[in-house]
Amino acid sequence: MLHINSESIEKMESRYQANLFNTISGFKSANLIGTADKNGKTNLAIFNSVIHIGAKPPYLGFILRPTTVERHTYENIKETNYYTLNHVHESFIAQAHQTSAKYDREVSEFKACGFEEEYLDNFHPPYVKESKIKLGLQFEEEHLIKANDTILIIGKILHAYLDEKLISKDGSVDISEAGTVTISGLYEYLKTTKLKKFKYAKP
Amino acid sequence: MLHINSESIEKMESRYQANLFNTISGFKSANLIGTADKNGKTNLAIFNSVIHIGAKPPYLGFILRPTTVERHTYENIKETNYYTLNHVHESFIAQAHQTSAKYDREVSEFKACGFEEEYLDNFHPPYVKESKIKLGLQFEEEHLIKANDTILIIGKILHAYLDEKLISKDGSVDISEAGTVTISGLYEYLKTTKLKKFKYAKP
Numbered sequence A, B: 001m002l003h004i005n006s007e008s009i010e011k012m013e014s015r016y017q018a019n020l021f022n023t024i025s026g027f028k029s030a031n032l033i034g035t036a037d038k039n040g041k042t043n044l045a046i047f048n049s050v051i052h053i054g055a056k057p058p059y060l061g062f063i064l065r066p067t068t069v070e071r072h073t074y075e076n077i078k079e080t081n082y083y084t085l086n087h088v089h090e091s092f093i094a095q096a097h098q099t100s101a102k103y104d105r106e107v108s109e110f111k112a113c114g115f116e117e118e119y120l121d122n123f124h125p126p127y128v129k130e131s132k133i134k135l136g137l138q139f140e141e142e143h144l145i146k147a148n149d150t151i152l153i154i155g156k157i158l159h160a161y162l163d164e165k166l167i168s169k170d171g172s173v174d175i176s177e178a179g180t181v182t183i184s185g186l187y188e189y190l191k192t193t194k195l196k197k198f199k200y201a202k203p
Helices: A006-012 A014-023 A068-080 A092-100 A110-112 B006-010 B016-021 B068-080 B089-098 B109-113
Strands: A001-006 A031-036 A042-046 A051-055 A058-064 A080-088 A133-145 A149-163 A181-186 A190-198 B002-005 B031-036 B043-049 B051-055 B060-066 B082-087 B132-147 B150-162 B181-185 B189-197
Touching: A001 A006, A001 A051, A031 A068, A042 A068, A042 A110, A042 B051, A042 B068, A058 A068, A068 A080, A068 A149, A068 B150, A092 A110, A092 A190, A092 B189, A110 B181, A133 A181, A133 B132, A190 B089, B002 B006, B016 B060, B031 B068, B043 B068, B060 B132, B060 B189, B068 B082, B068 B150, B089 B109
Parallel strands: none
Antiparallel strands: A001 B150, A031 A042, A031 A080, A051 A058, A058 A149, A080 A133, A133 A149, A149 B002, A181 A190, A190 B189, B031 B043, B031 B082, B051 B060, B060 B150, B082 B132, B132 B150, B181 B189
16 A cells, blocks of 8 residues: 655645545535626636535535636625536536636636526526526635635525426435536546435434 | 525425435535544544645645534544544445444444554554545644534645555546545435546636
């Protein structure tokens, strides 16, 4: 078994290190975050860091890196307070990955990457029409991570749109059946196969 | 398409709501976090909220809920500053899920759930011997999420242990090949199949 330690990390080639530590944390969620500035100019970007924060009330979080791509998302959220989160399905992984390219501010990734904007129930930012599971969120709080100047953004789910057939009797959404994918690292997309659903564990 | 909004969320049955919002964020990572208090009493608990924070230097984060199970992990990290993070593989999902049960403090989930403690390179907390990808972390910072009193814990990776064959030329770890699983919601474990590895996207 290979042992990587602080000394060997110091000596790693930069891209090698980025790939290693982006894959070693385990599988990630795949979501497109849709935003619009106050004038309605839209932006769409893929995020692999969306996490569950709480269910009652429903909160989600995601990590923003201080890059050009993600800065547009951040600025639109801070300007308007709202954003949408749209599952990435197997049928459009290439288009979804393409949203990670550094487009100029004037370019909307919706158009550039082949997605249709969908406006629902007077919510300011657009949803991704092609996505079968979409959420409308309101900005709640942010935390600057001192270690590396990334930002944790927390939002409250105000709206959820999905096919009722995807919801089991117990409330759980069958995201595998929906074709939602998972991501390893920055570049690899995978589909899932159910192994086992357990119950609430007791000693 | 079903529309769930703030009003319908208000009326949801509690377990239904928990399952719905635990599954709707997308796929999650599956890791066992190993800790020990200053006297060496060990604890092991499954976490589905581990996320990548940064690669250079390497940081990971995870969310702690103020529950009995997770409190032992929290107290041990705060007491000793160190913890281990061990991938959950298909071969031991039942045992891994069992660590989420509320065992008394005197009970070590390593023994109760059938895992072997492994001590490597004088690191205080134990690794999970059965896991093929294991990380040793040092506590870096924490953030209290005001919305619901959960805590984001950030740690720096000091050690990584894995089979060298799992690392590709570009540095990425083949976690699918390692049999690492992903989680949907609180109870469902899934394996993955690669769809496509893309390149760095350009406009």
